[in-house]
Amino acid sequence: xxxxxxxxxxxxxxxxxxxxxxxAILFLAFGLTVMIGSLKLGASWGSDGPEAGYFPFYxxxxxxxxxxxxxxxxxxxxxNKKTESFVDREPLKQVMAVLLPAIVFVLGVQLIxxxxxxxFYIAIFMVWLGKYPLWKAIAVSIGVSAAxxxxxEFWFQVPLPHGAWFNPLEFVGVN
Amino acid sequence: xxxxxxxxxxFAVAMTPFNLLLMLVGVTLGVIIGVLPGLGGANxxxxxxxxxxxxxxxxxxxxxxxxxxxxxxxxxxTSILFNIPGEPWSVATTFDGYPMxxxxxxxxxxxxxxxxxxxxxxxxIVMITFLAPLVAKFALQFGPPEFFSVYLLTxxxxxxxxxxxxxxxxxxxxxxxxxxxxxMDTVTGQLRLTFGNPELMRGFDFLxxxxxxxxxxxxxxxxxxxxxxxxxxxxxxxxxxxxxxxxLPKYWATSLRSCLIGCWMGITPGGATPASFMxxxxxxxxxxEGDKFGTGKMEGIVAPETAAHAAGTAALLPMLSLxxxxxxxxAVLLGGLLIWGLQPGPLLFVEKPDFVWGLxxxxxxxxxxxxxxxxxxxxxxxxxLRIPFSIIAPVIIVICAVGAYTVHNAMFDVWLMxxxxxxxxxxxxxxxxxxxxxxxxxxxxxAEDSFRQSMLFxxxxxxxxxxxxxxxxxxxxxxxxxFWPLIGKVIGKKKVAA
Numbered sequence: 001x002x003x004x005x006x007x008x009x010x011x012x013x014x015x016x017x018x019x020x021x022x023x024a025i026l027f028l029a030f031g032l033t034v035m036i037g038s039l040k041l042g043a044s045w046g047s048d049g050p051e052a053g054y055f056p057f058y059x060x061x062x063x064x065x066x067x068x069x070x071x072x073x074x075x076x077x078x079x080n081k082k083t084e085s086f087v088d089r090e091p092l093k094q095v096m097a098v099l100l101p102a103i104v105f106v107l108g109v110q111l112i113x114x115x116x117x118x119x120f121y122i123a124i125f126m127v128w129l130g131k132y133p134l135w136k137a138i139a140v141s142i143g144v145s146a147a148x149x150x151x152x153e154f155w156f157q158v159p160l161p162h163g164a165w166f167n168p169l170e171f172v173g174v175n
Numbered sequence: 176x177x178x179x180x181x182x183x184x185x186f187a188v189a190m191t192p193f194n195l196l197l198m199l200v201g202v203t204l205g206v207i208i209g210v211l212p213g214l215g216g217a218n219x220x221x222x223x224x225x226x227x228x229x230x231x232x233x234x235x236x237x238x239x240x241x242x243x244x245x246x247x248x249x250x251x252x253t254s255i256l257f258n259i260p261g262e263p264w265s266v267a268t269t270f271d272g273y274p275m276x277x278x279x280x281x282x283x284x285x286x287x288x289x290x291x292x293x294x295x296x297x298x299x300i301v302m303i304t305f306l307a308p309l310v311a312k313f314a315l316q317f318g319p320p321e322f323f324s325v326y327l328l329t330x331x332x333x334x335x336x337x338x339x340x341x342x343x344x345x346x347x348x349x350x351x352x353x354x355x356x357x358x359m360d361t362v363t364g365q366l367r368l369t370f371g372n373p374e375l376m377r378g379f380d381f382l383x384x385x386x387x388x389x390x391x392x393x394x395x396x397x398x399x400x401x402x403x404x405x406x407x408x409x410x411x412x413x414x415x416x417x418x419x420x421x422x423l424p425k426y427w428a429t430s431l432r433s434c435l436i437g438c439w440m441g442i443t444p445g446g447a448t449p450a451s452f453m454x455x456x457x458x459x460x461x462x463x464e465g466d467k468f469g470t471g472k473m474e475g476i477v478a479p480e481t482a483a484h485a486a487g488t489a490a491l492l493p494m495l496s497l498x499x500x501x502x503x504x505x506a507v508l509l510g511g512l513l514i515w516g517l518q519p520g521p522l523l524f525v526e527k528p529d530f531v532w533g534l535x536x537x538x539x540x541x542x543x544x545x546x547x548x549x550x551x552x553x554x555x556x557x558x559x560l561r562i563p564f565s566i567i568a569p570v571i572i573v574i575c576a577v578g579a580y581t582v583h584n585a586m587f588d589v590w591l592m593x594x595x596x597x598x599x600x601x602x603x604x605x606x607x608x609x610x611x612x613x614x615x616x617x618x619x620x621x622a623e624d625s626f627r628q629s630m631l632f633x634x635x636x637x638x639x640x641x642x643x644x645x646x647x648x649x650x651x652x653x654x655x656x657x658f659w660p661l662i663g664k665v666i667g668k669k670k671v672a673a
Contacts, residue, residue, distance in 0.1 A: 020605055027346050034353045037368040049631045052365045055623045056356045059349050066345040091399040098398045102572050106593055110586050122569045130565025144570055156226045158581050
């Protein structure tokens with residue numbers, strides 16, 4: 001990452017300091033949520049000992065304290081430090097090229113089941129990012145889907161999602 | 176010599192044909208997992224865990240622990256041949272391993288790495304064989320306050336030993352604890368922090384967190400770095416192996432030192448990664464040829480590999496004897512024990528001796544099997560790395576999704592996994608450590624139970640954690656480690672001033 005730090009910051013999508021601050025604020029919000037939740041449960045000493053929220057309350061307190069310090073360090077102490085890049089634009093595109101299709105894939109698993117989604121996900125990924133010929137992509141993705149089916153449903157009898165909305169493989173007997 | 180007898184019974188348990196087959200399968204899978212980016216010991220075992228639910232527990236743990244040994248071996252292959260550490264603990268192996276491979280000595284480097292790994296693991300297993308029963312016997316006297324102080328020590332030592340910001344370590348750890356409290360409260364039966372969401376009633380399973388943080392997060396990171404694999408050719412001839420073995424005894428001192436460093440770092444939850452760096456650093460300082468380290472010295476491979484394996488193996492000691500895992504992978508194995516209905520901790524040695532000693536015996540056999548598999552099949556494993564990333568990445572994401580789904584057959588968990596993946600990517604880049612978070616998620620319930628029980632004994636007074644020498648000693652040590660970053664700073668300043 002030291003190489004990236006030396007780059008001119010024009011390529012930077014966002015600085016480390018900014019992400020540090022955002023993360024610390026999210027931690028604070030999380031801590032607050034847990035605190036409210038545990039206060040609702042009762043975080044003190046009940047008739048039969050500590051109440052259900054007793055332990056989480058102190059956890060949330062520590063989260064808020066430690067993330068306040070992190071926030072302070074990132075926002076105030078490091079204010080004038082040279083801003084390092086958290087991620088540059090090009091690499092960010094690469095990351096998104098994996099992340100966004102993966103999210104679509106998970107949605108696909110939920111709606112139309114794992115086998116068909118995996119087939120499309122792997123095939124499209126290979127053709128689009130790997131520049132493979134279509135037949136190779138189709139061969140690999142059918143292979144992976146078939147291997148999944150054999151290993152999980154056939155040998156180990158562990159069911160995988162077949163699609164909550166529509167099961168495209170019903171006609172070949174995958175129920 | 177009670178232990179020796181027990182160990183032989185263990186061998187009898189482990190040496191059935193079915194278990195031996197599982198060992199080979201486990202080691203081979205483990206090496207593949209160790210070689211592939213995005214799949215490591217912890218998440219690899221987490222993904223395969225659901226497949227073992229139907230097996231007898233002893234066979235299941237033998238296979239899973241063999242995956243772990245395989246992953247430890249596998250990390251070295253990519254470090255040496257491709258200069259890409261497949262696992263974080265093999266980063267230090269690249270320093271001398273890759274230069275050696277480029278000088279045309281890939282075979283020697285690999286043989287050195289595998290043999291050192293084996294030696295490190297063997298040392299740690301012998302230690303476990305004799306020490307674990309003693310620790311367990313001692314821990315039988317522990318009550319809730321003692322257990323809580325041991326948990327405290329475990330978590331405080333993360334704060335003390337981590338190089339990054341202690342506040343980030345604490346935040347990450349507490350995030351793990353907070354997530355662990357979500358769901359049904361085992362004591363009062365109340366639903367906690369679910370905010371009316373039925374999906375959250377199950378709570379956050381740490382297996383999902385492990386698959387997301389280490390699997391998806393790692394893929395995102397690798398993608399950002401734009402990996403291009405260019406590696407040295409791999410082949411190990413029998414003659415090279417024998418010649419290398421002849422040279423290795425020269426480095427017995429380095430080896431022994433690294434074993435000790437590794438065992439220490441493995442028992443305290445320092446883990447394999449810092450152990451390998453520490454051993455490399457010490458070897459460099461002590462060795463006569465220290466200034467030539469980094470140009471392809473065998474000693475520079477011996478030190479980190481021995482320490483990493485010793486640490487990885489020793490991490491199972493506290494898991495078996497106290498129920499406290501020393502590393503994320505040990506934590507996943509511990510999760511497995513709970514799922515199979517075994518309560519890890521000191522009683523395990525008394526109640527399930529077959530299981531414990533079968534596992535310990537399988538460690539000996541598994542590592543031997545591992546050494547054999549890696550020495551004979553290196554070219555095969557190296558060829559896996561030549562598969563381009565644009566095939567590997569989607570396939571691994573598919574495998575992770577399957578792994579996350581099968582834990583509870585819940586689609587919600589797959590979404591959670593994606594969330595943890597993004598979290599892992601951000602955490603890694605901001606130096607939030609993930610190991611303490613995972614351990615907190617695993618141990619959260621147990622730590623909380625022991626805390627509440629202690630509070631019941633003492634009617635809410637924290638004095639109970641200092642009520643006798645044992646618990647007081649452990650608690651004090653924990654506090655010292657917790658404030659170590661601060662103490663270290665003060666000492667450092669005094670030295671500068673003096």
